[in-house]
Every structure is written in C-alpha cells, then in structure tokens.
Amino acid sequence: AQSVTQPDIHITVSEGASLELRCNYSYGATPYLFWYVQSPGQGLQLLLKYFSGDTLVQGIKGFEAEFKRSQSSFNLRKPSVHWSDAAEYFCADGSSGTYKYIFGTGTRLKVLA
Amino acid sequence: EAGVTQFPSHSVIEKGQTVTLRCDPISGHDNLYWYRRVMGKEIKFLLHFVKESKQDESGMPNNRFLAERTGGTYSTLKVQPAELEDSGVYFCASSRLLAGVPRPDTQYFGPGTRLTVL
Numbered sequence: 001a002q003s004v005t006q007p008d009i010h011i012t013v014s015e016g017a018s019l020e021l022r023c024n025y026s027y028g029a030t031p032y033l034f035w036y037v038q039s040p041g042q043g044l045q046l047l048l049k050y051f052s053g054d055t056l057v058q059g060i061k062g063f064e065a066e067f068k069r070s071q072s073s074f075n076l077r078k079p080s081v082h083w084s085d086a087a088e089y090f091c092a093d094g095s096s097g098t099y100k101y102i103f104g105t106g107t108r109l110k111v112l113a
Numbered sequence: 114e115a116g117v118t119q120f121p122s123h124s125v126i127e128k129g130q131t132v133t134l135r136c137d138p139i140s141g142h143d144n145l146y147w148y149r150r151v152m153g154k155e156i157k158f159l160l161h162f163v164k165e166s167k168q169d170e171s172g173m174p175n176n177r178f179l180a181e182r183t184g185g186t187y188s189t190l191k192v193q194p195a196e197l198e199d200s201g202v203y204f205c206a207s208s209r210l211l212a213g214v215p216r217p218d219t220q221y222f223g224p225g226t227r228l229t230v231l
Contacts, residue, residue: 004155036222043117043224044204090156098169099144099208100158101220
C-alpha cells in the first residue's frame with residue numbers, strides 16, 4: 001500500500017542552525033509530493049511541492065526540498081532556522097492516481113533560542 | 114482571496130451525541146476533501162467531492178459519518194452518534210478542477226475542527 005514515512009517524530013535544533021526533515025515515499029509512479037507546515041493554532045500551510053522538472057524545489061519561508069527518486073526521498077531543508085519555524089511539518093504524496101493525499105505522521109520541530 | 118474556512122474550531126460533545134462540522138472551500142474550487150487526524154497518527158483521507166457528487170468515500174470509517182455538499186458549495190460532515198474514537202482534528206481542503214490535466218491540483222487546507230468526544 002502507498003505510504004509516506006517521516007522517521008523523525010520530534011527534532012530540536014538551535015536557532016540559526018541548519019535543518020533537514022526526512023520524508024520517504026513508497027509509490028512508484030510519477031510523484032506529486034508536498035510539504036505542509038502547521039503552526040500552533042493554525043491550519044496546514046503549503047510550503048512547497050514537486051510535480052516534475054528540477055529536483056530541487058524552492059518554497060516559502062526559505063525552505064527547499066530535494067526529490068531523489070533513487071532514494072524515494074523528498075527531504076525538506078532550511079539553511080538557518082528561525083524561532084518562528086517551530087511547528088509541525090507534514091510530507092504528503094498525491095501520486096495515488098486518485099485525488100487523495102497520503103500523509104506522513106508529521107515531524108514536530110522545536111527551536112531553541 | 115479567502116482561504117478554506119471551517120466551523121467550529123473546537124467541539125466538545127458527549128458520547129452518543131451528534132455533531133456537524135462545516136467547511137467552506139475557496140471560491141471556485143470544485144474539489145472538496147475531508148481528512149482526519151487522530152492524536153499522534155497521520156492525517157488520513159476521508160472523502161472527496163467533485164462539486165456536489167461524492168467521488169471517493171473510501172476513507173469514511175463507518176456509517177455514523179455522513180458528508181454532504183448540497184449545491185456544490187460548502188460541505189458538512191455529521192457524526193451521529195459520536196464515539197470516543199471519533200476524537201481528533203478534522204481538516205477540510207479544496208482544490209481546482211483541472212480538465213485534461215493528468216494530475217491533481219494543489220489542495221489548500223483549512224484550520225481544522227478539533228473534536229473531543231467525552
């Protein structure tokens with residue numbers, strides 16, 4: 001069955017440090033991959049998406065993600081984390097051939113001052 | 114442009130009661146989706162409307178859940194009677210209907226309704 005794995009449930013980084021959140025997807029067809037962020041009290045906000053083309057995609061808030069087919073990964077990165085980045089991050093796969101997204105379990109990011 | 118809105122933001126009910134959640138999609142979005150996140154688990158698909166028609170309801174847990182989208186605008190999700198395991202956050206999302214495009218458009222999510230069943 002199609003699945004998305006986010007291996008890290010919690011990550012803590014210091015403000016200014018770099019960040020990488022991992023995501024692995026299982027579906028073999030053309031990937032439609034997304035990263036969403038949910039800040040406390042807020043809804044899910046789209047950070048970035050990958051449909052095709054350049055495997056390094058840029059998103060909002062200084063985030064980027066790299067699609068690696070050989071590793072079935074779509075990891076999210078940010079070179080310097082800000083305290084306001086503390087939130088929960090979700091990777092999603094929309095490749096099922098239907099319209100539904102398959103989500104990972106989320107990674108909760110804590111930022112130390 | 115207004116985003117997806119959901120009402121209420123929180124609902125606390127007793128087991129056996131009925132609750133109705135509402136979702137207003139982005140104007141012009143014919144696709145509407147419901148998802149649910151049970152505490153600590155992944156966000157799971159419940160169902161998908163295209164306009165007023167149910168396209169896919171494979172994720173609906175059981176027949177205590179009823180979703181409607183009369184007129185193809187807002188949608189309601191009713192839980193009757195509610196059980197303890199129905200507690201969670203219910204998200205609504207919407208997207209455009211892209212004719213002739215072999216991929217789904219980006220889904221835009223609402224803030225969610227946190228349902229607590231006691």
